Amino acid sequence: METQGLVSMTDEAQLCWMALGDTTRQPAVVLLHGGPGLPDYLGDVAPMVADLAPVYRYEQRGTGQSPWRGPHSFARHVDDLAELLDAWEVPKAVLIGHSYGTDLASRFCLRHSDRVAAMLLMCGPFVGDWRTGYRAERGRRMSAAQQERLRELEELPHRREEQEVELLTLAWLTDHADPERGWQRAAQGARRRRPVNWAMNGELGKEGRADPLDEHLAELRACLPARAELLGGADDPRPVSALESLAHLPRRHLPAPVGSAGPSSRGPGMRSWTLAVRDRHTDPRGGRPHEGQPLEESVLFLAAEAAPADRLLDIAGSGSVLDDPPGLGQLDLVVTAGPYCS
Structure with missing residues (x-):
């Protein structure tokens, strides 16, 4: 059963949050949606890991049910996440970010590495001249x-x-x-995914260009948790090479996932890897299409680091479990490339 509520921030902004699963368990998983400026769209993702750990998500200030008409900054968004963790009584969390959510997770890690148990960065952060x-x-x-x-x-x-x-x-x-x-x-x-907060998108985009994450990569590598992984789509129009700057060593090819169009990649330096995946309607076992129920864009793969052992779940409805991700060869995954407001 999902619970939800509002939390008042120190600047009086109110953020809407949702939780699924047993919230007494630790560590918790926090889903960070993309944009910036989009409302939360990860509601279909949370149930895929809620049996392993409590899953929290929230609508960033100025989006969805979290009204805010004031200014936006990365620092304030990082503070929001820290204050939410306090309100949830979550000392340390597994952060799973998608698109802009990967930038938010990374910047949060730079300031609060002691509160990050693990990170999965999906479709970002893209660095360099991507x-x-x-x-x-x-x-x-x-x-x-x-x-x-x-x-x-x-x-x-x-x-x-x-x-x-x-x-x-x-x-x-x-x-x-x-x-x-x-x-x-x-x-x-x-x-x-409406309405879009274009002012928020513009403000954070401008700050990102003035203070790019590229300038903090060495610091970020130093404070990443032991379990930090990258996930990118083989057919994402943004170049996979733009994800590699976070890895210490060049990527190497792994066997292609079943039914995929190309090879997957893995940068072993930070135990990061990029899975080649493709967009399709069928479930990963080749079953019937999800008629009238297109798979949720891009965020179709999660790492449940809160489990006693690493477990990777697909989100196509099969509930398959794959153990020990560093040793994975062939994966049968379904993902689609998702929106990213730059």
Whole structure:
């Protein structure tokens, strides 16, 4: 049974949170959604690990049910997470971040490494000049007409509801390798992940460019928990190479997951690895498609580090368990590339 509530921050902002599982167990898992500026979208993920550990998630200030009209900063968002952990009476947590959530988890670790039991960073943090390759791949996946329409919508000073949905659909379309299904899933996400807090997105984007995580990689490597892992999609338009800066050693190829389009990668330096995965509707055992129930974008793989032994769960509904991730060879996973507001 899921519980939820509101926590008042020291600056009087109120954050909406949800918890699933036995909250008396330690350590807890905290899911950090992406954006920045999107409401939480990880509700379908929490049940996949709630039998192993309590799972907390929350809507970052200014999104969803956490209203906030003041300024945004990385420092304040880090403080929010620390204050939430205090309110939940969670001294140390397993942080699982997706997209912007990986940046938040990383910056939290820089300031509060003693409160991080383990980290799984999904689809980020991308460092270095990753945007050049991303823009090139994004352009390749869009038609000239789609690119022109996206520019038109971005330049509008005010957008109607249907224009906002169209803009987000076009912006997120290229996060899916399959154009036809990608449009359907991007459109679904554009209707569900609303409203977007563009002011928050702009403020944190500006701060990220002024103080990039790239400048703190050595410090971050030094304070990462013993169990810190990276997960990236083989068909993500953002280059996998942009994830490798966190690893001490070059990646090496592992056998491709069953049914995947390419090899997976692993940087053994920080016990990090990147799994090659692809977008499909079937479950990992080749079962029937999830008709009318597209798999939740990108966040379809979790590490439950709170378990006595490492266990990796897929989220396709099969509940499969894989032991000892450092020694994994072939994995049968289902993931899709998810939205990322840059």
